[in-house]
Amino acid sequence: MAYLDGDERSQLLAAAEEHSPHLRDVVIFAMLTGTRLSEILALTWGDVDLARRIVTFRKTKSGKVHHVPVNPDLYAVLMRLEPAADPATPLFPPEWNGRRVTTAFRRAAQRAGLKAFRSQDLRHDFGSWLTMRGVPLRAVQTLLDYADLRMTERYAHPAEQALPAAVQVLPPVPASKRERPRDSRSSGGPPHPHKGEPGSSILKVHMIQPSHLYCTRA
Numbered sequence: 001m002a003y004l005d006g007d008e009r010s011q012l013l014a015a016a017e018e019h020s021p022h023l024r025d026v027v028i029f030a031m032l033t034g035t036r037l038s039e040i041l042a043l044t045w046g047d048v049d050l051a052r053r054i055v056t057f058r059k060t061k062s063g064k065v066h067h068v069p070v071n072p073d074l075y076a077v078l079m080r081l082e083p084a085a086d087p088a089t090p091l092f093p094p095e096w097n098g099r100r101v102t103t104a105f106r107r108a109a110q111r112a113g114l115k116a117f118r119s120q121d122l123r124h125d126f127g128s129w130l131t132m133r134g135v136p137l138r139a140v141q142t143l144l145d146y147a148d149l150r151m152t153e154r155y156a157h158p159a160e161q162a163l164p165a166a167v168q169v170l171p172p173v174p175a176s177k178r179e180r181p182r183d184s185r186s187s188g189g190p191p192h193p194h195k196g197e198p199g200s201s202i203l204k205v206h207m208i209q210p211s212h213l214y215c216t217r218a
Contacts (some may be wrong), residue, residue, distance in 0.1 A: 003128035004117070011112040016105070022096055023104050025077050027122065031072040034126030034144050036061060037119055038098055046087025048078060057145075066145045 004012065009031070017024040029040045035057055042059040049056070053070040060066050070078065081091055105119040121143065130140045 003121075003125040004114075008114060012109060012114060012117070013088075015108040015111040018111070019104050019108050022092060023101065023108065025081065026092060026096070026101055027105065027108075028073065028077050030122035031120070031126060032071060032077075033057075033068045034123050034130075035066070035068065037101055039066075041090075041092055041096065041098060041101065043090065043091045044113060045084045047087050048083065048091070050078065050083065062145055064145070068143060071216060089133065091115070 013024055013027060016027045025177065026037070026040060029035070030037065033040070033055065039057045039060055043055065043057070047056045047058060050070075053075060055068050055070055055074075057066040057068065078091075102119055109115065111118045127140055127144055130143070
């Protein structure tokens, strides 16, 4: 399943902007909504609710109206596109049709060193990043406008790679009263000897100056 890391995303956007600012905005739209290029290019300003921060996709592959929330980065793109008063005005110039965008994207991806990455892979990138960040598969299914949850389950594999790190954030288990206390400065080593135990000794540390210490043995 194709998805981009942070550096690859930056390289792709830089290459797209070098070709055209319009192409960069289309790519960002795909990255942040998970929708198809044909659905993005069919948007008009009547489909954008800036007050509620929702974009409505009406010309979809499923034939159903699809709503996607607008995050801050996508909102910035919408502001840069300068909202039109006429709701029938397209977001992107009509000459930026599917064939032109697809060709321009392929060239931008090649310049970015992503020769095997296709425009439709931006949709997979969206789904993969959501699952890796812990978004429930049902929510990913809704955002990607899939009728069958099984279509979304393919995005679970990248998320599994983050599972070992995920369990490390769990809080520590309190020690049992039956367990012998361990020196907090050691990790897995033997407990610090207590006063009075054979062979034990205690160090008295006297402060002279902040950068000088000397020790005497009791």
